[in-house]
Each structure stands twice: as C-alpha cells, then as structure tokens.
Amino acid sequence: MINVNSLVKILKQNSCDFYTGVPDSVLKELSYYLQKNKNHVIATNEGSAVSIGIGHYLSTKKIPCVYMQNSGLSNALNPLISIAHKKVYNIPLILLIGWRGSPNIKDEPQHNVKGKITREILKLLNIKYVILKTKKDLETFNQKIKISKKNNTILAGLIEMGTLEKSKTKKQKGIFNLDKELFFKTLLENLDKKMKVISSTGYNSRELMYVRKKYNLNKGKDFYMVGGMGHTSSVALGYSLKNKKKIICIDGDGSFLMHLGSIKTIGSFAKKNLKYILLNNNTHDSVGGQETFVKNIELKKFSKSLGFKNFYEINKKDQLKKIIKKFIKNNSLDFLEVKVSNSKISKLPRPSDLIKIKKEFMNND
Known part of the structure; x- marks a missing residue:
C-alpha cells in the first residue's frame, strides 16, 4: 500500500503543486487530502480537468497533476491528443488514474471492460505509465516524472482499488436533510404502472433498486446506468x-454537471413525455463526498431558460407526495430539483x- 503523503511528497519534489x-x-484518499488545498480545482469532467492542467502549465511552466477514474479517460482523450500530445503542443502532465477493473x-462488468x-x-496515446503499489514504485515514479519534465511528455500513475492507505479524514457531510430513501419510496408509490425510469450511475441506481425490492414496489420499469456518468439525460x-x-x-448533481450541454439538448428537442429529476445533495456522494457546487446555481431560472415548462423543488418531507403527484401528472417537459x-x-x-434488466425495460407490457 501507499500513503497519500508519500505520493504528494514525490509530486512536490518535482514542483508539482497544482491538482485538478x-x-x-x-482515489478518494487523495481527495480527502486535497480538501483544504487552495491549489485544487474539482472539474466537472476529465477533459475539462486536462484542459485546466494545460492552462496551468501555460501560465506557470509547472507540471500539473490531473486525477481521474479510468472510465473517464475517454472523456480526456480529446485534449490529451489534440492539445497536449508531443506532436502538437508537447505539454507535460502527470495523470493519476484510478484503475477500476x-x-x-x-x-463490476463495466469496470472490467475498461x-x-x-x-x-495509454500505449496508443504514447503515454508512459507506472503501476503504483509500493514505495519502490513511488521511487520509479519519481524518476519517470523527472524524465517527463525534461522531455515535456505525459506520465500516468495507475492506482488499483485499495492501494492508498486509509486516512482518519472523514468525507464531508451533505448540506440537505431530506432522506433519499423516503423520496424514492414516495416516487415509486406514485408512478403510473407503465412508466419508464432511467437513473444515473453511482448511488442513485443502486438506491432505486434497493427501495423497489425493500418495499416491493413494482410500478414502472427501470434502466440503471451502471456507467456512462453524465449521459443519463x-x-x-x-x-x-x-x-x-x-x-x-x-x-445526480455530479452527473448533471459532467455534460451540462445535454440538458440544453433536452430543452430544445424533448417532447412532453420526458420528466427530469435532479437529486441534488451538492456532493459526489458515491466517491467520497466532494462538493459539486450545484447549490450555487439558480436552477429555476436556469431550467426555464433552457426550455423546461415548469420547475418544482422539494426540500421537505411534507412536500413530497403533493409535488411528486403534480410533477408526474403534468403533460409537459418539467424539471424537479430534490x-x-x-x-x-x-x-x-x-x-x-x-x-x-435491459430486456424487461424494453418490454412494452
């Protein structure tokens, strides 16, 4: 195992003190470590993170550290190839990649594939990498970073689940109080029998499935997005x-932000049969509780400017049934923030x- 302090120390020794x-x-232990770091930007998607890192290098001549899960490596391909690649602008980056699967x-299947x-x-991108498991691997990583800095190339560190030692730091608490289980229960109780539900990856799909089984709620059919964060809408x-x-x-709020332009596409092209629910806890709940900053968006004005007919908000228990019933009954493109x-x-x-799950969802009975 590797201590986060040891990993960060290696980066600091190489004048790498900016994280995005x-x-x-x-990598949640790294996130916990960076919670109060002023040189840290939580990006909405991996391509944006790489681009922020590129901007940092152009400004400071210092190599940045860009972290992500390997599922998000695909989001990062465009700026990695079209901007940072050695045959384009030849910009050095350090990538820390959580190696699921x-x-x-x-x-899980989606992680195994990726x-x-x-x-x-990484080989196709001509990006050298080091699999980080031990202190010896950190020493190798240190030497590779020096070469990366000298040649202005990209270097990746692959980190498997359980590699980073657990710290005493706890994940940040959410700022809202409405119980998610109660929301899912109330929603499922009020669905029309033949309604379809598509839920985002992370806890949302897993909680939806859990509540259905726990309370034996069978109205509607679900399609669980086990991957593809940001693509639910x-x-x-x-x-x-x-x-x-x-x-x-x-x-979820993290998924909502990741490909925010998709919400505009809904506003422009969706029919009256689509209903959009944003479960907002202002955190990346399933990966460590890091803040998403969605609390700062005026979602009522935002949703209506994009083309949604009505906006609803639920933040209290006693609002649940009344607003959910109205939201479902309306024959219009509506946005509900919970x-x-x-x-x-x-x-x-x-x-x-x-x-x-796919076959049952596609069944029109």
Whole structure:
C-alpha cells in the first residue's frame, strides 16, 4: 500500500503543486487530502480537468497533476491528443488514474471492460505509465516524472482499488436533510404502472433498486446506468423521442454537471413525455463526498431558460407526495430539483443481470 503523503511528497519534489480532476472512489484518499488545498480545482469532467492542467502549465511552466477514474479517460482523450500530445503542443502532465477493473481485482462488468484496455489506451496515446503499489514504485515514479519534465511528455500513475492507505479524514457531510430513501419510496408509490425510469450511475441506481425490492414496489420499469456518468439525460431523451410513454430521468448533481450541454439538448428537442429529476445533495456522494457546487446555481431560472415548462423543488418531507403527484401528472417537459441528504443505506446492492434488466425495460407490457 501507499500513503497519500508519500505520493504528494514525490509530486512536490518535482514542483508539482497544482491538482485538478474528477473525484473517484479509488482515489478518494487523495481527495480527502486535497480538501483544504487552495491549489485544487474539482472539474466537472476529465477533459475539462486536462484542459485546466494545460492552462496551468501555460501560465506557470509547472507540471500539473490531473486525477481521474479510468472510465473517464475517454472523456480526456480529446485534449490529451489534440492539445497536449508531443506532436502538437508537447505539454507535460502527470495523470493519476484510478484503475477500476484491473486484471488483479474482481470488479463490476463495466469496470472490467475498461480496466482490461486501460494500459492499451495509454500505449496508443504514447503515454508512459507506472503501476503504483509500493514505495519502490513511488521511487520509479519519481524518476519517470523527472524524465517527463525534461522531455515535456505525459506520465500516468495507475492506482488499483485499495492501494492508498486509509486516512482518519472523514468525507464531508451533505448540506440537505431530506432522506433519499423516503423520496424514492414516495416516487415509486406514485408512478403510473407503465412508466419508464432511467437513473444515473453511482448511488442513485443502486438506491432505486434497493427501495423497489425493500418495499416491493413494482410500478414502472427501470434502466440503471451502471456507467456512462453524465449521459443519463441523453439516454432518457433518446428513448422519449420515439415512445409515447412518460419517462422519468433521475440524475445526480455530479452527473448533471459532467455534460451540462445535454440538458440544453433536452430543452430544445424533448417532447412532453420526458420528466427530469435532479437529486441534488451538492456532493459526489458515491466517491467520497466532494462538493459539486450545484447549490450555487439558480436552477429555476436556469431550467426555464433552457426550455423546461415548469420547475418544482422539494426540500421537505411534507412536500413530497403533493409535488411528486403534480410533477408526474403534468403533460409537459418539467424539471424537479430534490434537495436530498447523502446516502444513509449501508451495503447497497449492485445491478447484476444487466441483459435481463435491459430486456424487461424494453418490454412494452
């Protein structure tokens, strides 16, 4: 295992003191360490993080550290290839990549697929990498960083689940109090029988599945986005355009921000059958509780400016049933913000038979 302090020390020794990235469960100990660091920017997606890092280098001539989960490496490809690549602007970067689905660790299907090809992607990009597991690996990483600085090249450190030693730092608490389980229960109780629900990756899909089973609530059919963070709204839009059934998109605030332009696409092209729910706890809850800053957006003005007909907000228990019923009943493109607490459910289940879930969702009965 590796201590975060030791990893950061190596970076500091090489004048790398600026951090930007997208929170990841594998790297959450690094996120905890960076909570009060003034030279730290939480980006909305990995491509933006790489671009912020590039801007930092152009301003300071110092190599930045960009962190992400390997699933987000695809989001980062454009600036890595089109700007930072040695045959373009030749800009040095240090990438810290949480390696979900690595060959050595049992993981979920979506992570296994990406984990298997992560090293091949880096090789195609001509990015050297070091698998970080031990103090000896840190020494190797240190030497590679020096070479990267000298040649203005990109270097990656691959970190498997459980590699970073746990710290005493606790994840930040959410700022809202409405219980998410109660919200899901009330929503599912009031769905029309044939409604469809598409829910975002992270805790949202897992909690939705948990609540259905716990309370035996069978109205509607769910499609759980086990991956593809930020794409939930687009999948929901694509479904809604050629189907007259009402469909509910349940998004999280981190997912909402990741590809924010997709919400504008909904506002421009969606029919009256699409209903958008933003579960806002102002945190990246499933990967460490880092702040998303969605609390600073005036969502009522924002949603209406994008083309949503009505805006609803729920932040109290006694509002749940009344607003949910009205939201579902309306025959219009509506936006519902639900200000919820962080998850309180321990040992959440994970969707397993994904093909079965897909078939049941597509069944029109």
